[in-house]
Each structure stands twice: as C-alpha cells, then as structure tokens.
Amino acid sequence: MKHLFRSTFMTRFGPAAAITTPVSTSSPRALRDLPGPRAWPWVGNSLQVDRHRVHQQLEAWSRRYGPLMRVDLAGMEMMVVSDHAVIAAALKARPDQFRRPSRMQAIVREMGIADGVFLAEGAHWLQQRRMVMGSFAPNQIRHYFPALRQVTSRLQARWQRAADQQAPIDLQADLMRFTVDAVSGLAFGVEVDTLSSDGDVIQQHLDRIFPALWQRLNALVPYWRWVRLPRDRALSHSVRAVNEAIGVFMRDARVRLQDPARRLAPPNLLEAMLVAADEPGSGMRDADVAGNVFTMLLAGEDTTATSLSWMIYLLSRHPVAWQRARDEVDRVLGPLATWQVDDLARLDWLEACIHETMRLKPVGPVNVLEAVQDTELAGVHLPAGAAVMLLMRQDGVRESMFPHAQDFRPERWLGDGAGLAPDHARRVAMPFGAGPRICPGRYLAMLEIKLAAAMLLKSFDVISVDTPDGREACEHLDLTMVPEGVTMRLRLRA
Ligand code: HEM
Numbered sequence: 001m002k003h004l005f006r007s008t009f010m011t012r013f014g015p016a017a018a019i020t021t022p023v024s025t026s027s028p029r030a031l032r033d034l035p036g037p038r039a040w041p042w043v044g045n046s047l048q049v050d051r052h053r054v055h056q057q058l059e060a061w062s063r064r065y066g067p068l069m070r071v072d073l074a075g076m077e078m079m080v081v082s083d084h085a086v087i088a089a090a091l092k093a094r095p096d097q098f099r100r101p102s103r104m105q106a107i108v109r110e111m112g113i114a115d116g117v118f119l120a121e122g123a124h125w126l127q128q129r130r131m132v133m134g135s136f137a138p139n140q141i142r143h144y145f146p147a148l149r150q151v152t153s154r155l156q157a158r159w160q161r162a163a164d165q166q167a168p169i170d171l172q173a174d175l176m177r178f179t180v181d182a183v184s185g186l187a188f189g190v191e192v193d194t195l196s197s198d199g200d201v202i203q204q205h206l207d208r209i210f211p212a213l214w215q216r217l218n219a220l221v222p223y224w225r226w227v228r229l230p231r232d233r234a235l236s237h238s239v240r241a242v243n244e245a246i247g248v249f250m251r252d253a254r255v256r257l258q259d260p261a262r263r264l265a266p267p268n269l270l271e272a273m274l275v276a277a278d279e280p281g282s283g284m285r286d287a288d289v290a291g292n293v294f295t296m297l298l299a300g301e302d303t304t305a306t307s308l309s310w311m312i313y314l315l316s317r318h319p320v321a322w323q324r325a326r327d328e329v330d331r332v333l334g335p336l337a338t339w340q341v342d343d344l345a346r347l348d349w350l351e352a353c354i355h356e357t358m359r360l361k362p363v364g365p366v367n368v369l370e371a372v373q374d375t376e377l378a379g380v381h382l383p384a385g386a387a388v389m390l391l392m393r394q395d396g397v398r399e400s401m402f403p404h405a406q407d408f409r410p411e412r413w414l415g416d417g418a419g420l421a422p423d424h425a426r427r428v429a430m431p432f433g434a435g436p437r438i439c440p441g442r443y444l445a446m447l448e449i450k451l452a453a454a455m456l457l458k459s460f461d462v463i464s465v466d467t468p469d470g471r472e473a474c475e476h477l478d479l480t481m482v483p484e485g486v487t488m489r490l491r492l493r494a
Helices: 054-065 084-092 102-111 122-135 138-164 171-188 202-217 230-256 260-264 269-278 286-316 319-332 348-360 410-414 422-429 442-459
Strands: 068-073 076-081 366-371 375-377 380-382 387-391 460-466 475-478 480-483 487-492
Touching: 054 068, 054 076, 054 366, 054 387, 054 475, 076 084, 084 366, 084 375, 084 387, 084 422, 102 202, 102 230, 102 366, 122 269, 122 286, 138 171, 138 442, 138 487, 171 202, 171 269, 171 286, 171 442, 171 480, 202 230, 202 286, 202 475, 230 269, 230 286, 269 286, 286 319, 286 348, 286 442, 286 460, 286 480, 319 348, 319 442, 348 410, 348 422, 348 442, 410 422, 442 460
Parallel strands: 076 387
Antiparallel strands: 068 076, 366 387, 375 380, 460 487, 475 480
8 A cells, every 4th residue: 555645744754744644655764774872783772772761872872873763672772752743743643553552451451450541542442542531521521520629638747747757758759648549539430549548558569560560561572471570460469559558549439430420420530431431332341440440540640749759859959940830839839728729820920830840750751652554754765563752851851942951940931032832842742642643641731730839848848859969960760750759748837
C-alpha cells in the first residue's frame, strides 16, 4: 500500500518536511542511515547508559547528533526524536500509525496486571478512553472538589504532626499517599486513607511497580521468566496485594450498584465501568475494569506526586518566586475548609510555577511509541514494529524557544513578552503528552498540585528542603523522573 496521506509542518527541517505518512512516494531514509552513537555488537548502546539516567544520556547524544538519531537499546534499534513538531505529529498519529510498545504491554501482563486504557490499543482503547474521559471531565472534578479538599486537610494534619515532632518528611512518599487518596475517591468512590496511617498501605505496593517495570523494559535478557530473584518475589507479592484491594473495591461497588438509580447515573469511573461491562456485547470484562483501576492508581499517583515534589524543590531554591506564590495564596484564599474550585483558578502565579516546573522537570522525559504498520516519520522509513523514542524535554529547554531556558522563570507562562506565547509554549513542552492519548488526568492533576502547594504555603514555613548530598537534586528515572531522596522540614506558620 503506497502513499495514503502526507502532512506538512513548519519545522527546522523546512516547510515541506513530511512528518508522518504511511509510506511516501519519495525515497525515505532508513533508520540505519540516521546518525547516532556507535553501537557495540549484540549489546548495542545499552552498556553506555545507566537506566536511571538514560534520558540525560539520550539528551546529550541528541545535542550532538541532532533531532533525529538512532540508538540501540535493550536489544532494539530505535529512532530517537527530539524535535517537538515531529514528536507532536507522531503522538497525533495514534492509534493508526503508532501505538504504545507491545513489549511494555507484554511485560505488564506478565506481572499480573490487566490492560487498562494506558495499554489498550485500537477499538478496545477507544471504548475505554471515552469512559475514562467522562469521569475526569472538569465538571466531574468540580463535584468531587469537597473530597479533594478533605484529602488535602489530611495531608496538612500529617505534615503538622511532622512539624510538631521536628521530623524530616520524605517528600515523594508523603505526596504519593496524597495522590493515591485523591484519585481513589474520584475514580472508585472509595476513601482510601493512606495519609493517616504509617502501616502497610496500598501506596507502598504501588511504589514497587514502576521501578520493576522500568528495570524489565531495559533488561537485555528477560531473566525473570526463568529465575525469580527476591525482588521479583516482592513484586509478585505487591501486585497480588493491589489486585486483592481492587477486588474489594469492585465487590463493594457492585453492592452499591444494586441501587437502580445509581446504575442509571453511576457517580464514579469504577461504577461506570462495571455498568458498561454488564451491558450485553459490551466487550468489557471484569478484568478490563480491574486493569483500569490499576492504571488509574499507577498513572495518577507517581506522576502528580513527582511534579509536586519538583515544584516544592524548585520553589525552595527560588525564594522570590516562593514569596510571590505565598502572597498570592494569602490574598486569594481563606482557611482551607472554605476553599472553592474557582478560588484555585485564580492562583495564576502558582499555575505558572507548575508549568515552569513541568517544562524543566517533566515527569516523563521519554515516551516510546511503536509503528503499527510500515510508515514514515520526518522522512525516515519505519517498518511495522519499529520503536520510536521521543525526548520530551529537549525543545522545552532550548534557548531559541525559551530565553534563559535553564532558569526557573514562572513569569514566562504569564506572557511576559519574552520567548513563546504561553499557548505555543505548551505545545512545545507537552508535559501531558499530545494527541488522542493525551493524559486524561491533567485537570485533576493540576488541581491536586495547586491544593497541596497552596496548603503548604498557607500553613507552614519551610525550614529546609534537602537532598542526600546537599547538592542539586538528582533526576532518577524509574519510568517517571523523580527527585532523588528529597526531604523537607516544616514549622507551623505563625
Ligand atoms: C502531573 C501529573 C501528570 C502528568 C505529568 C501526566 C503525564 C502523562 C503523560 C505524559 C501521558 C502519556 C500521554 C501520551 O502518550 O501522549 C499520560 C497518560 C495517561 N495519564 Fe497522566 N499524567 C499526570 C497525572 C495523571 C492522573 C492524575 C491520572 C488519572 C488519575 C492520569 C491518567 C493517565 C492515563 C489513564 C493515561 C493514558 C491515556 C491513554 O493512553 O489514552 N495521569 N499522562
């Protein structure tokens, strides 16, 4: 099948550069013709990268070899793209031209986790996506706001206890409790109170999954199919524990759904999915529902907590920006119990701080796609099954796009006249992805970040935000890019 369509974009390749097309008439370059670091036999470039810093190595190579290059990682030759226009085009060409990597889907299934909307493909994905979008729409989140405020006050109480005891706070871990509690209420109608407990909570099991997935995705040999190391046994235990908890959520939701009125208007994602699964010929099974509950817990937890951690860290290093955020919060908001969604919408400076944080420290600095069919991307031929790695940060920290690109300058998101207009800037930075698979949780995430940050600014003085070695926080990639070992000390605000 030759030449179906050709889309053109203005990029640094010139106005007529074809960005995505399923096989064009002109002769495209082959993957092996792209520049890239020299690969060793069998191991390729795998031994030249540390899997927790692979994004930094790829970014360094892309500065050297250009916006389109070739690397060979984890036994796969892949095209690596850092040009935002090409990235956006590839993301938009889903689900027909590109999908998420089938290798990721296989590894997740092997772990005992059913597909949810993140890993589903084709018609199955579309069906789940529609349902998920309904539950995360801004008006749903508005209804849920009082519960989110309640979760925020539990975080406040937790941090108050730490302040009273002058104890250091493990920032990432506490924020993950906050985000698990926040998403559980909205998506499943279940109050999972991990914030009030120090015991064995679901969040501790979830914490094992992203690192294990990242380690397996990067493995040259799938050793776990033959040998189970202690970490593999711990992973199985955690997946089982989360699946059991999900089983309880589903059982309780089915009991609630005995109310016919609730069946007619299911108030949360879990109940909506169960009602849909019960429809004859729906194609949705209980396993799909369970897969989506797992997906929401995973996708909603780490990402939001990590963005918050990075923002608190960056604000702590920029006292002028911190003070401006605090002044804004003091001006706009009264006591926590009185906050409304519309009040939070007026925190323009805080919102600019979130965008600036996600530009410098995107949770997902790499996103990987796989060609569904023989296709072409920016003039490079990709056979079906070829992997394309997208470097999501590179153009966002390019001086030509963002003057003083390495600096934390939230004012650029308020249209200060320097650099790109905010709307265009968002299309370059893309922290939530782009196209039909853009993050459905983005409104919820922004609200959670604002709530937790505003609560912190309003209630506490930060004594310190520390890294393990007193230097700049290290970016540790375990599927998401987390600030390594950051702790915070608080004092109750006078
Ligand atoms: C700051 C927080 C967050 C960030 C930075 C973030 C980022 C992302 C990114 C980059 C993607 C991939 C998009 C693409 O491939 O184009 C994604 C997908 C997804 N996110 Fe988020 N996310 C966040 C919060 C959340 C929350 C709170 C939820 C839900 C509770 C969520 C649920 C999902 C789901 C279900 C997908 C898969 C969508 C699909 O494949 O159709 N995310 N997110």
